[in-house]
Amino acid sequence: MTLPPFDRVVQQHGPTVYRVVRAVVGPSDADDAWSDAFLAALEAYPRLDAEANVAGWLVTIAHRKAIDVLRRSSRSLSMAEVPDRAAPHRDPDLDLRRALAALPDRQRSCVVLHHLGGLPFDEVAASLGVSSTAARKASSDGVRRLRALLEAGDE
Amino acid sequence: MSDLFSSVPAGDAEALATLLAARATDAGLVDVRLRTIDTRVGTLLLAATPVGLVSVTFDGADPDATIERLADRLGSRVLRDVRGLDDVAHGVEALADGRTRTFDGDLDLALASGFRGEVVRALREIPYGETRSYGDVARAVGSPGAVRAVGTACRLNPLPIVIPCHRVVRSDGSLGQYAGGEAAKRVLLSTEGAIEG
Numbered sequence: 001m002t003l004p005p006f007d008r009v010v011q012q013h014g015p016t017v018y019r020v021v022r023a024v025v026g027p028s029d030a031d032d033a034w035s036d037a038f039l040a041a042l043e044a045y046p047r048l049d050a051e052a053n054v055a056g057w058l059v060t061i062a063h064r065k066a067i068d069v070l071r072r073s074s075r076s077l078s079m080a081e082v083p084d085r086a087a088p089h090r091d092p093d094l095d096l097r098r099a100l101a102a103l104p105d106r107q108r109s110c111v112v113l114h115h116l117g118g119l120p121f122d123e124v125a126a127s128l129g130v131s132s133t134a135a136r137k138a139s140s141d142g143v144r145r146l147r148a149l150l151e152a153g154d155e
Numbered sequence: 156m157s158d159l160f161s162s163v164p165a166g167d168a169e170a171l172a173t174l175l176a177a178r179a180t181d182a183g184l185v186d187v188r189l190r191t192i193d194t195r196v197g198t199l200l201l202a203a204t205p206v207g208l209v210s211v212t213f214d215g216a217d218p219d220a221t222i223e224r225l226a227d228r229l230g231s232r233v234l235r236d237v238r239g240l241d242d243v244a245h246g247v248e249a250l251a252d253g254r255t256r257t258f259d260g261d262l263d264l265a266l267a268s269g270f271r272g273e274v275v276r277a278l279r280e281i282p283y284g285e286t287r288s289y290g291d292v293a294r295a296v297g298s299p300g301a302v303r304a305v306g307t308a309c310r311l312n313p314l315p316i317v318i319p320c321h322r323v324v325r326s327d328g329s330l331g332q333y334a335g336g337e338a339a340k341r342v343l344l345s346t347e348g349a350i351e352g
Contacts, residue, residue: 005226005233007189010172018166034166035174042175042184046231092162115160146159 003050006042013055014038017062019116024066024108025073026097033069037062059117060127063109099149106130107142114139169237176236186230189222190240191215194251196316196339201243204229207261208243210313213335228266251316253346256283258317266313270301274308281322284347288326310334322349 014034021033041061048057100108106128113124114135125135179185187209190201198215201208202225209229212221226233242260249255267275277295281287287295293305305323312320315334321343325331330350333340344350 002227003231005187005222006231007222007233007235010175010234011168014168014171015165018171019160019163022166023160023163030166031171031174034171035178038175039178039182039184042179042232042234043182093164096160096162116163143159150159 003045003048006045009041009045009054009058010038013058016055016116016118017058020059020062020112021066021069023097023100023112023116024063025069027093029069029073033066034062036069037065040065053123055117056119056123056127059113059119063113063117063127095150095153096146099146099153102149103142103145106134107138107145110135110139111142111146115143172235173238176234176239179232179234180236180239184232185234186232187225188234188236188240189218189225190236190244191218192244192248194248195253196251196335196342199247199251199316201240201247202229203240203243204263204265206263206265208247208258208314208317209263209265211247211315211317213315213339247316251343262314262317264313267308267311270296270298270304271308271311274305275312275314275318275320278309278312278318278320278323281319283319284349286322286324286344286349289323289331290326292323306331316343319343322347 017037018030018034021037022030025033037058041058048054100111103111109128110124113119113127114121119127121136121139122132124139125132128135176185176188180188183205186204188203192199192201192215197213200210200212200215200218200221202210210221210225212218214221222233246258246260250258264272264275273296274292277292280295289302289305289309290299292309293299293302296305298304309320309323310332312318312334315321321333321340323331330337330340330344341350
């Protein structure tokens with residue numbers, strides 16, 4: 001069995017990878033993070049096992065690249081920043097990103113990999129090197145915290 | 156649950172693919188770049204390696220099978236480059252639409268090896284506006300008995316239009332087969348004035 005043309009991988013998984021990096025790095029760095037992820041994937045692609053789980057592999061790369069970009073970027077939002085209650089026009093995209101940035105690292109990673117990357121919890125766990133139970137709990141704690149932060153912002 | 160994340164967009168697929176193709180080309184990570192163009196003889200799929208244009212096919216509207224074959228033969232690092240390959244695209248467009256006589260860009264003959272490669276090289280010697288029979292080409296490559304094999308090599312020419320297999324016709328004057336169909340062959344030959352249109 002041979003690998004499909006890389007173009008097909010881009011078409012199939014490009015939107016998911018974009019949502020993963022976009023949720024982490026925001027609009028101005030999302031294109032760079034997306035292309036960083038696919039460039040790294042392209043480099044490694046010929047060595048990938050033809051039976052490999054391509055979605056899990058790509059989403060894991062995308063999440064790592066997004067965190068790299070976030071660390072590099074001076075424009076990143078402060079991790080402590082919470083939704084701005086005074087904003088006259090609500091921007092759900094910005095609100096979600098700020099709320100995500102306020103989560104502890106483990107929770108944010110689990111939420112992004114599971115809810116935006118579409119990975120089942122065993123793959124989230126493998127990607128982060130934690131147990132499946134811990135990944136599931138961190139994700140649900142994260143989502144609860146996100147809702148609380150976003151509702152606080154809606155008042 | 157999904158409502159929480161519905162505000163996260165999926166990105167502009169074409170702009171992202173263009174960015175990736177540019178960065179990957181700069182990094183030397185692409186085996187094959189792809190682009191489709193619309194011409195009088197149909198929607199063509201163009202494929203280029205770092206060496207040059209390697210394949211022209213008439214299935215640009217539904218190219219999946221060809222893209223898979225190219226990946227098998229030339230490497231799996233295949234990328235669509237919608238806005239790249241401009242020089243190549245304009246060159247082939249001009250040829251197909253009869254605005255120029257020759258293709259000036261670099262070619263990669265990796266898909267035409269052995270006898271087929273010899274035939275393809277001989278096809279490049281047929282002047283614009285003229286035709287040859289399959290037997291003529293067989294004699295030109297020094298295998299006068301190999302008329303059928305020449306026909307096969309013409310049909311499998313990886314670079315039709317650019318390498319003028321359309322200028323090879325049957326000795327009885329009928330057009331013979333063509334990868335793009337007989338109508339496309341007729342358009343190309345009548346544009347050149349080689350046959351009455």
